[in-house]
Amino acid sequence: MSWRDVRAAGGLAPLLIVGLITLLGTVDQASFPNVLPAIAQDLQADPANLFNVVAFAIFVGLLAALGVGWWADRHRRVPLMGIGTILSSVAGTLQARATGTMGVGLPRAAGYAGISLSGVPQYSLLADYYPSRFRGRVFGLIGMLTTIGLLVAVPLSAVLVTWLGWRTAVVVISAPGVALGVAALHFLREPIRGYHEKREQGLSEEAARTEDRPQSFGEAWRATFAVRTLRRLFVASMLF
Numbered sequence: 001m002s003w004r005d006v007r008a009a010g011g012l013a014p015l016l017i018v019g020l021i022t023l024l025g026t027v028d029q030a031s032f033p034n035v036l037p038a039i040a041q042d043l044q045a046d047p048a049n050l051f052n053v054v055a056f057a058i059f060v061g062l063l064a065a066l067g068v069g070w071w072a073d074r075h076r077r078v079p080l081m082g083i084g085t086i087l088s089s090v091a092g093t094l095q096a097r098a099t100g101t102m103g104v105g106l107p108r109a110a111g112y113a114g115i116s117l118s119g120v121p122q123y124s125l126l127a128d129y130y131p132s133r134f135r136g137r138v139f140g141l142i143g144m145l146t147t148i149g150l151l152v153a154v155p156l157s158a159v160l161v162t163w164l165g166w167r168t169a170v171v172v173i174s175a176p177g178v179a180l181g182v183a184a185l186h187f188l189r190e191p192i193r194g195y196h197e198k199r200e201q202g203l204s205e206e207a208a209r210t211e212d213r214p215q216s217f218g219e220a221w222r223a224t225f226a227v228r229t230l231r232r233l234f235v236a237s238m239l240f
Contacts, residue, residue, distance in 0.1 A: 021085050031154065035166050058112055125188075
């Protein structure tokens with residue numbers, strides 16, 4: 001199995017665009033704590049207040065993720081990802097105009113909400129773009145790009161803040177997401193949910209193209225917790 005097979009099965013555009021969105025989002029989130037001391041010094045703000053505002057922004061993003069997940073199960077996911085990427089990028093650039101704590105916090109909250117919009121549908125989109133036999137390689141690449149983003153975020157932000165200042169640094173890190181969001185909206189089609197699984201089970205083309213009724217939140221919760229590995233991951237994430 002090669003990348004040529006992956007390309008033949010679902011094309012490289014979905015993987016390339018989703019991968020770059022993941023990479024950019026990871027760099028943005030991981031680099032911000034490194035930029036925060038420079039922001040606090042420039043704005044003459046209390047670092048503790050800034051950290052509290054950022055914590056609130058993360059909480060907003062987590063709440064948004066719940067609603068986004070429900071919406072993504074019932075509506076088109078590509079617009080969610082594209083619009084979310086654009087929103088998070090525009091919000092990131094607006095931080096450069098901050099004159100106080102809230103000038104950083106409000107765009108940051110909007111940015112985390114945008115990251116939820118773009119991030120929640122990504123794996124379900126990739127699962128519907130590619131047959132099951134290719135998903136290990138596809139998801140592995142996304143995981144690798146996430147790790148790369150974590151590794152480069154701190155040195156990249158440090159260099160940008162040192163050479164250009166924090167305002168220009170946040171613009172340089174955030175602005176490319178606008179192009180990626182536009183690319184997602186323009187180039188990616190909406191895949192049929194569960195199409196590949198149904199074809200692999202021997203269903204006809206017509207049956208495979210008929211989407212199932214979305215589960216309620218309670219049904220989805222019970223189905224998720226029926227999987228032992230997911231239960232353990234949930235407990236581990238709560239503890240650590």
